[in-house]
Amino acid sequence: LPEGVTVVGCMAHARRKFDEALKAISANDRASSKAVPGQRYCDALFALEDKWQSLTPEERNEQRQKQSAPLLTEFRQWLEGLHPAPKSAFGRAVAYTLEQWPWLCNYLLDGRLEISNNLAERSVKPFVMGRKNFLFANTPGGAHDSAILYSLVETAKASGLDPYRYLVYVFKTAPNLDFGNAKNVETLLPWNAPDECHCKEAACEMNKH
Numbered sequence: 001l002p003e004g005v006t007v008v009g010c011m012a013h014a015r016r017k018f019d020e021a022l023k024a025i026s027a028n029d030r031a032s033s034k035a036v037p038g039q040r041y042c043d044a045l046f047a048l049e050d051k052w053q054s055l056t057p058e059e060r061n062e063q064r065q066k067q068s069a070p071l072l073t074e075f076r077q078w079l080e081g082l083h084p085a086p087k088s089a090f091g092r093a094v095a096y097t098l099e100q101w102p103w104l105c106n107y108l109l110d111g112r113l114e115i116s117n118n119l120a121e122r123s124v125k126p127f128v129m130g131r132k133n134f135l136f137a138n139t140p141g142g143a144h145d146s147a148i149l150y151s152l153v154e155t156a157k158a159s160g161l162d163p164y165r166y167l168v169y170v171f172k173t174a175p176n177l178d179f180g181n182a183k184n185v186e187t188l189l190p191w192n193a194p195d196e197c198h199c200k201e202a203a204c205e206m207n208k209h
Contacts, residue, residue, distance in 0.1 A: 009103030012116035015042035017093035024089035034082065035090050038097070041075040049115050057111030064108050072105055123154040152190070159190040162199030166190060169197050 001007070021035035030036070048068055052060045079098055084091035097104070107113040127150045134142065156166040170188050177184040186192060 008106045010117040021089040061111030166197040
């Protein structure tokens with residue numbers, strides 16, 4: 001990766017490993033399994049994030065330092081005290097979490113960062129579902145063009161825009177701009193779109209699906 005890029009891990013993936021470890025054993029043995037505390041640590045971290053959804057990034061970061069950071073330290077100490085069979089499902093869960101640990105904690109660096117990449121995965125889902133119907137997605141050029149269009153559409157949706165209205169605005173405005181000036185390009189970015197591009201609540205709900 002280019003210098004200056006900070007990788008942020010996904011706690012949902014770590015939790016999934018503990019969930020898989022529990023599913024690998026009989027239902028009668030799950031309550032006493034050592035995988036349960038691992039799952040609960042993850043759940044506790046996610047519960048804190050749910051509480052802070054309405055906070056500003058600065059406020060969220062402050063709360064993370066006070067509550068999430070100590071919980072992560074406790075989680076790490078618990079993991080390091082375990083010595084599970086490496087080839088068991090639980091052993092793989094512990095090994096994966098410890099291996100990913102430096103990146104799993106990076107969401108503490110900035111209140112704008114997410115504890116998981118679930119939002120990103122959901123934004124990619126329409127592309128994965130749609131490509132079955134694409135005629136040219138199996139070529140480098142087609143994949144490149146699809147990536148551009150989907151990036152525009154998904155960023156527009158994430159910015160509260162109606163993708164159709166936003167694209168109409170772009171296609172109408174772009175031909176009249178001088179692209180030698182970087183500032184003109186910036187005016188077309190979703191977060192700089194005019195009010196006419198913002199969608200009504202009902203339209204936004206449809207876009208989510």
